[in-house]
Amino acid sequence: MTEPSTQPRPTLEAVAARAGVSRATVSRVVNGGEGVREPLVERVRRAVDELGYVPNQAARSLVTRRHDAVAVVIAEPETRVFADPFFALQLRGISKELTAHDSQLVLLLTEGRDDHARVARYLAGGHVDGALVFSLHLDDPLPRLIHGVPTVYGGRPGWSDGSRGVVYVDCDNRGGAREAVRHLVGLGRTRVAHITGPLDQTSAVDRLDGFRDVMVDVDPRLIVESDFTPGGGEDAMRELLDRCPDVDAVFAANDLTAVGAMRVLREQGRRVPEDVAVIGFDDMLPFTEQADPPLTTVRQDIEEMGRLMARLLLRGLERGAAAGVPASVVLPTTLVRRVSA
Amino acid sequence: MTEPSTQPRPTLEAVAARAGVSRATVSRVVNGGEGVREPLVERVRRAVDELGYVPNQAARSLVTRRHDAVAVVIAEPETRVFADPFFALQLRGISKELTAHDSQLVLLLTEGRDDHARVARYLAGGHVDGALVFSLHLDDPLPRLIHGVPTVYGGRPGWSDGSRGVVYVDCDNRGGAREAVRHLVGLGRTRVAHITGPLDQTSAVDRLDGFRDVMVDVDPRLIVESDFTPGGGEDAMRELLDRCPDVDAVFAANDLTAVGAMRVLREQGRRVPEDVAVIGFDDMLPFTEQADPPLTTVRQDIEEMGRLMARLLLRGLERGAAAGVPASVVLPTTLVRRVSA
DNA sequence: AAGCAAGAAGGGAGCGCTCTCAGCAATGGG
DNA sequence: CCCATTGCTGAGAGCGCTCCCTTCTTGCTT
Missing domain, CATH: 3.40.50.2300 (Response regulator)
Known part of the structure; x- marks a missing residue:
């Protein structure tokens, strides 16, 4: 671990002395050089380089009240x-x-x-x-x-x-969910389920709302609350298959959940997408591309x-x-x- | 977006005035209260609370030269x-x-x-x-x-x-790799391959060295360089199967690579671990636990x-x-x- | 050539804090 | 009872910078 360099860092004052100008002028140059004539700017710049001057942010913040x-x-x-x-x-x-x-x-x-x-x-x-x-x-x-x-x-x-x-x-979230669910419906699926995210988060709520926008009067058993994790997706999928063996599509609230759900589907011998179509949310690369099968999903530009x-x-x-x-x-x-x- | 609160924040001075002591005393109390008598400490503390005083870090850093x-x-x-x-x-x-x-x-x-x-x-x-x-x-x-x-x-x-x-x-890294490879050898595997990480990183180099420590005189075709990604693991595994169809174990430089490798193995009809045993590195949960099959790996406490x-x-x-x-x-x-x- | 305006440079105050040092009170010993 | 000693507290300097304001140039106009 390199020790803190012991020699004190140069101050504005030092630069000013070296360049033969006042502190104020150096300050102006350092902060953009507005209103300083060319030869001086040049001289100050050189002094700054030679001394390796770096402004002390603490001192600056103290007066400007900005912290960057x-x-x-x-x-x-x-x-x-x-x-x-x-x-x-x-x-x-x-x-x-x-x-x-x-x-x-x-x-x-x-x-x-x-x-x-x-x-x-x-x-x-x-x-x-x-x-x-x-x-x-x-x-x-x-x-x-x-x-x-x-x-x-x-x-x-x-x-x-x-x-x-x-x-x-x-x-x-809501519009994306709608599009996903419409896509599933367009595929001819009629028993479309939704595995939600944790409903204390607006993203999960909004995606659920989007689902409902399309699937009005949906069988409530087709909605299972989950938690955005693969493990949660597995549990939810199991419960879903248990409740509604005739489910033919799943809109999962995010990709991780979808991956978990697909794993359970595979386990239980359901083919994706032939038997059950699955859509995720986020398009979290590389998981979606490399999922088995590659996951259809709603992309957001994170x-x-x-x-x-x-x-x-x-x-x-x-x-x-x-x-x-x-x-x-x-x-x-x-x-x-x-x-x- | 809440606007920056317009009223100026209280300073040490203000707290001092309110508590009826000097700035120095307030400073002492704020910084731990050493050497200040109890009644004063109490009075200062109350003033701090009442005013909602928070020290100005910039001013403090300016003099202490510490930034925390x-x-x-x-x-x-x-x-x-x-x-x-x-x-x-x-x-x-x-x-x-x-x-x-x-x-x-x-x-x-x-x-x-x-x-x-x-x-x-x-x-x-x-x-x-x-x-x-x-x-x-x-x-x-x-x-x-x-x-x-x-x-x-x-x-x-x-x-x-x-x-x-x-x-x-x-x-x-080296010791962990050794242990992994020894485990594979202990399983009776003789054609143990290694998919490396990017060899401009010491972690990858060290794991390779660990592999070599155990597999002295290894067939060089059993070592494939890769890049710590699942995709890279897939490519490497394909190449490996191509070069050495008789490979019966793979030590992958990290878990993601191992997952990619396992995917290819499955694709090509090789069973894990029966035909080819696979070990990863990192124990990156939940990927390792939920991999198919669950991945044996070298855990480091990240x-x-x-x-x-x-x-x-x-x-x-x-x-x-x-x-x-x-x-x-x-x-x-x-x-x-x-x-x- | 003198006067003036505008722009460039410098002087100096002060941001809020810490820290040294001086001052003062309280304590104990001679 | 006085003085030395210790222990708190306060006064003041100064950290490095910006920015206001004054002073000095410089270039024009008349």
Whole structure:
């Protein structure tokens, strides 16, 4: 482990002395060089290079009250966060956008239920310019705690209906679900089942609503609640086959669930898609492509959602408080036909 | 998006005034309360609560030169990072440990090859107290760039042999591989193949070395280079069956590769483990448990590795530069027997 | 050639905090 | 009873930077 370099880093003052100008001029050059004449700019630039000057962010923040940093809060309880690459992809999108704006990404993972206070305190502490918050459950106490911090939510928060000022980025869960189910119906399937996600999350609720939009008056036994995991998908599928042996299509609330469901179908000798057609949601590569059989699914552009969240937040940060807040964005989904349906 | 709260946050000064003490006393209380008499401590605490005072980290850092923040640098080129939950798990481990020490996690993802300079500049800029760096490839230029920043590496860096002062956390890749291969041999298998990872990573190299330790004088056609992905595992397995139809065991460099290999084996009508035994590496749940058949593999405690990296870094940070650097840690692995071998 | 405006550079205050050091109170020993 | 000693508390400097405001150029106009 390299030791912290012992020699003190050069300050603005040092650069100014070397370039033979004032601190203020160096500051101007470092921050874009507006209103400084060319020869001086050049001289200062050289001094900066020679000394290896890097601005002290703490000192800068102290006066500007900007931090060029954004917190990403992932409030997912426990393991699910990391069972699927969902957050990883969003993080990459966010990272790209933030990097382009010279902002840093401070990652806040909540560790269990009582950890909200810590996160709230951090956000309130003015360490970051804003926050991107994920995976809120319907009863999540976090939003109330982070009052005063510009925030964009990932996925529609459960309480957002009608709340002005709440900005979120989501995909068209309901529309995507409708398209999937219509596709199944178009295939001539009549006993179409739905394995839901955890219904304390709006994405799961919205997908269920989309299912219902098409399958009005559906046999309630064809709807089984599950939890977005492969194991949950297996259990749900077993229960489904038990209740309704005549099921001929399944719309699973996400790909992992669909994969679990397909495994059970195979176990029990049902062919996919001949006997039972299956559609997932997310298009989580490479799982969908390499599933057996390759999974038909509803694609959402996860990385783009991340990028968009960051962009919305940064835009909201740029313009003054008076300029009004950006509107939420709902991204379209596309049905990707493979083999399973 | 909630607007930034317009009212200025209370300062130490304000708390001091309210409590009727000096700034210095409030500072002492806020930082642990050493050497302040009880009644005053109490009064200050109350004032802090009433005002909702939160210290300004920028001001604090400016004078202490500590940031209570650690950078996590993930230098993985492109997509692989997020195809598997590896980093996610490490991140969780790191996050837990940092949280326990009131440190923040600043995530730096490099975007492509030319991005190193940006990361290096950030680290050199003294925004963080130290860095945790992942996924170095043999030719990675990053280490040379981040001189002067206390760093712990995730995984043995390729150039670390003999370099004093390089601290890393890794699992016993070589020993784990040996155990896996010995197990296959103990099963009576004689044509044991190895599908490697990308050989510009030490983990892949070490696992290959472990394989060779046991299989001295192995038929070179039984070693196929691959890339840690399921698709790569498929290709490698196909090639392997082509070259050596008599292969009766496969040690895959990681679980994803093993899953791909098993898929091809099934396709081609070979039974696992009867005809060909398969062992993976990582024990990446839930993939290994739910693979078909459940995968025998070498488990490494990924989250623990992350936690350990953070702990090592923080410990090195605590004691002064003179105290000597912590030693690298190599965690043991364990063979987890399931069905595939 | 003198006066003036506009633009460029410098001086200096101050962001909120920590930390050293001086001051003062309380305690105990001579 | 006084002084040394210890232990709290307060005053003040200063971390490195930005930004306001003043001063000095510079280039025009008249």
